[in-house]
Amino acid sequence: MENSTFEFRTVYPSDSSPEMEEVRNLLSDNQLELETRVEVFVVCEAEGRIIACAGLDHNTIKCVAVADEWRGVSLSLQLGTEVIKLAAQRGQFHLFLYSRPHNLPFFRGWGFYPLVQVPQLVVLMDNSPTALRQYCAKLRSQHQQGKTIGGVVLNANPFTRGHQYLVEKAAGECEWLHVFVVKEEASLFSYADRFALVQEGVAPIGNLTLHPGSDYIISRATFPGYFLKEQATIDHGWAGIDLLLFREYIAPALGITHRFVGAEPFDPVTNQYNRDMKTWLEQSSSPAPPIAVVEVPRVTASGAPISATEVRRLLAQGDYSRIEQLVPATTMQFLETKYPLGMSISK
Amino acid sequence: MKLRRSMLFVPGSNAGALSTAFIYKPDTIMFDLEDAVAPSEKDSARLMVFQALRHPAYAEFETVVRINELDTDFGMKDLEAAIRGGAHIVRLPKTENADQIRELEGHAARIEKACGRPVGDTKIMAAIESASGVVNSVSIATASPRMVAIAIAGFDYLVDMHAKRSNGSQPELFYARAAILNAARAARICAYDVVYGNVDDDEGFLREVAIAKGLGFDGKSLIHPKQVDLLHRAYAPTPDEVDHAKRVLAAAESAHRKGLGVVSLDGKMVDPPVIDEAQMVLARAEAA
């Protein structure tokens, strides 16, 4: 009826169509850039041109823009509906969204709730009033009493003697240790394999709970930069989001007082993340108490620090004798079974 | 007498329209499951219409459901929703011939039996949208005792005719309008004129209303609520017409009391069609 003038369509950034040029212009009019990870756009057309767009990267809505002269509640809510429907068609129901703080009311109308905010910079929202609460409730059921409770987050791609040392050291310094494995399938080894290797590797440690990963800990949604390591500079704001989620929700649910992290000599993204950790967990103001960050030095093998990156490099060369010095027996056995002839790493 | 001046289209997927259409007091409300609803929303819209039909706000209205064609994945489910929801009328789009009406009638009877509605309770309106539909309009209009109206849908018809919609007297629609109206009158059912799409152009809308009214159409299909009032005012009789109608009925009444078979007024015969006409004028005056 009244709304019949708006036409909604999908446009793929991979087709370098004239529509994508229009989307790019609309974004730049709104001081936004076309993010490389956006897989598909919903665009709204009126009077023969694109007047609004919303992009979708997996489970995260990005690049939302409405042309100035079309700002109005009705169009915004139709745009929101269309992008949520598109996500549903692509199998994504639990959605995340980044907003500038002043646009927060706009996205509340889309059914999104603020999770954490880096003041003046960015707010992370998701579209479930209960998902984070339920996740925290699940964590609380595994709460352990103690004055010093540690937390470690591992990608473990794959699990090395370095990881093993970090976990043993952390467990030794705490009354109880909670270990999380990054869930995102963006690594060489699958989440199931990575989790299994951590599980076997930490089995001898008694005062430890191993948690599955979640969308709320270093996921593509909470920390997209982590999975885009080719980007030389990582925006502090993004890391702040992930770390504030940890400080304000996850750590309180488990009573975590210390976060342990391996010192990072190679990877600039992780290195920066370690420094950000001190900022966001210890220093910045937050309703949640600070969490002490403990950086554990790398263990070395033949004088060089052990890293998963190095293991993957050696695996590509099929150099098992050197891998053996870097990984525990459990990981070694897995690699030999799964990749008897080494592997060529294409990614 | 049932007035059928305004038939307001309400997209079945649009909750806002569905929740407010009754405010505008059209004579008839048509819930649309066909063109106004995207394929991915047909299931949800069908349930919305099913629920809206049973809402008290719509109890006092004549309700129509425009279903999808029966040979689509949606048509038969739409028909279930319309009949079980209690729609007075089912509107069949793209009607080409009388067989389609009889097919619809058979399914309607089956569903009526299944849900406990009296067989024959659901009426049918046929939308004519093609050259062959216009040619068959008499057999379509008389295909079933359920038939209460036919409507002409201009957009598809003009595509079929290789013609374009014009302003002014619209010669491109003249034959179809005349043919459909004639079929409706022969079958003693109602006839609805085309929709006017440009909702910002009241003048053009009223020009088209004048054409339809002048030809004798009972009413018009409307796609915007604001057209309801415009149409009702355009269809409202003048005080002279009302006065004349009252005198016609008074004359007929007095003739009836005196047991006279025939009566005349101002030298003109007052026969049943004249009386029908006078009743229509008064009904429109009352509703205006």
Place this chain on the structure above:
Amino acid sequence: MKVIREAIAGTLESSDLLVKVAPSDKGVRDIVIRSEVIKQFGKQIKRVVAETLDNLSVSEGAVEIDDKGALDCVIRARVQAAVLRASDTQELNWEKLK
């Protein structure tokens, strides 16, 4: 009726609601409602949603609702649509769609 997959129905627009239905991992039925009119109509919305689910024999599942002031009939329709999409029901049982 069993909820076997996630599904949504409805819109974010005024007078409408967005319904999200998901299988429950706890074997219970959870209903969470956010509404612009929660103070005046929260209880009634919850009752309409629960009744609609009862009529469809949905005893397990997570139902989240974002209401923008929808009428009861719209709430019923959107909840029914979401549940049917989330189930593997092919044929509608109209008697249950109260």
